[in-house]
Amino acid sequence: MSPERFSPHPPKLPYKFLTPQEADHFLTHGWLKVPNAIIPEYIDAWMGDFWVRTGGDEHDKTTWKDEYQHLPHHRQVRHDQFCPEAWQKISDICGGEERIHLERERWIGDNFIVNFGSEARSKSQVETSPKEKKGWHFDNDWYRQFLDSSGTAMTIIHCFTDIPAHGGGTWLCEDGLAGVIQHLYDHPEGLDPGLNNGDVCNDIIKSCEEFTSVVAKKGDVFILHGLLPHVASFNYLHYARVITNPHVTLKEPYNLNRPDGDYSLLEQVILRGLDRQSVPEYEPTRDRMYWYPRNWTFKEAKIRDELDAMIAAAKAKGLDEKAVDSIWLKGEQARKDFDERNGLLLPVHEEAGLQLSQHKL
Numbered sequence: 384m385s386p387e388r389f390s391p392h393p394p395k396l397p398y399k400f401l402t403p404q405e406a407d408h409f410l411t412h413g414w415l416k417v418p419n420a421i422i423p424e425y426i427d428a429w430m431g432d433f434w435v436r437t438g439g440d441e442h443d444k445t446t447w448k449d450e451y452q453h454l455p456h457h458r459q460v461r462h463d464q465f466c467p468e469a470w471q472k473i474s475d476i477c478g479g480e481e482r483i484h485l486e487r488e489r490w491i492g493d494n495f496i497v498n499f500g501s502e503a504r505s506k507s508q509v510e511t512s513p514k515e516k517k518g519w520h521f522d523n524d525w526y527r528q529f530l531d532s533s534g535t536a537m538t539i540i541h542c543f544t545d546i547p548a549h550g551g552g553t554w555l556c557e558d559g560l561a562g563v564i565q566h567l568y569d570h571p572e573g574l575d576p577g578l579n580n581g582d583v584c585n586d587i588i589k590s591c592e593e594f595t596s597v598v599a600k601k602g603d604v605f606i607l608h609g610l611l612p613h614v615a616s617f618n619y620l621h622y623a624r625v626i627t628n629p630h631v632t633l634k635e636p637y638n639l640n641r642p643d644g645d646y647s648l649l650e651q652v653i654l655r656g657l658d659r660q661s662v663p664e665y666e667p668t669r670d671r672m673y674w675y676p677r678n679w680t681f682k683e684a685k686i687r688d689e690l691d692a693m694i695a696a697a698k699a700k701g702l703d704e705k706a707v708d709s710i711w712l713k714g715e716q717a718r719k720d721f722d723e724r725n726g727l728l729l730p731v732h733e734e735a736g737l738q739l740s741q742h743k744l
């Protein structure tokens with residue numbers, strides 16, 4: 384049976400780079416895997432000082448420190464340069480590359496999210512089920528979230544290592560997507576990061592059944608709708624699982640009332656979640672607000688130690704500081720560019736404050 388023929392919300396076709404099957408998968412599951420999409424040179428170069436930065440010995444697991452770590456960036460390249468094939472599909476999902484913000488979240492870095500697991504966990508006889516897992520969320524730490532907000536239009540998972548089953552691949556909750564969409568429709572006043580957007584998904588997940596976990600090869604890219612609930616999972620295999628989680632930001636909010644019906648796939652997912660053909664009545668009832676990204680603070684705090692380790696490693700090879708490739712050693716302009724690309728010039732949300740320590744696994 385062709386889903387295009389029988390679904391009340393078939394994807395609008397054709398797309399330039401997505402196959403009909405890929406468009407249908409994104410629409411019905413809320414995510415899409417693009418295998419082997421990262422240019423290998425970036426993985427090799429950026430993983431080159433992974434162990435220097437995390438401070439462990441690759442061959443001695445007893446030296447691996449914190450089980451779960453979010454690292455800061457040292458390098459950034461344009462997203463389209465990093466994974467051209469995935470970028471083409473991302474552009475299709477947005478309704479065209481011209482809709483994507485030119486600077487914000489357009490740069491992809493080595494801000495790794497590391498999940499080592501542990502010896503104790505690898506010996507565990509019982510695995511935590513996705514429903515029991517705490518911390519379900521959709522990503523947004525910097526703007527007031529409305530149904531039509533497109534600041535985190537997509538959450539991307541870039542895989543820098545293989546991720547076998549039970550190896551800490553992100554859990555996704557497919558049937559939670561509609562619950563998030565309905566919640567945002569019901570709350571046109573919007574949700575503020577750090578104040579009232581934290582528990583939305585955990586409540587929705589309780590009544591969900593469609594869970595899937597990321598299983599990948601090094602170089603794979605996963606494209607998630609920005610409202611798809613997800614959560615970090617435990618790594619039971621005690622190896623270094625390394626990913627990054629950048630986002631795609633659009634220039635304008637979604638349009639959920641297009642008279643010509645020419646909705647982007649991102650918009651189609653929202654309409655499908657509401658089982659509607661358009662939502663002309665939807666209107667945010669408060670101002671759109673944008674703030675300093677509250678999760679940056681705890682990552683920034685790690686930069687100095689990582690830089691010191693990188694410089695020491697260079698010196699041990701007879702090189703000097705100039706051999707270290709890091710934004711933080713490239714002068715004022717590089718720092719200004721980084722601030723602009725990552726929203727660091729925006730005001731702090733005084734009431735919500737900043738995330739001073741990393742969230743738990």
Ligand SMILES: [Fe+2]
Pocket residue numbers: 520521522538613628
């Ligand atoms: Fe996330």
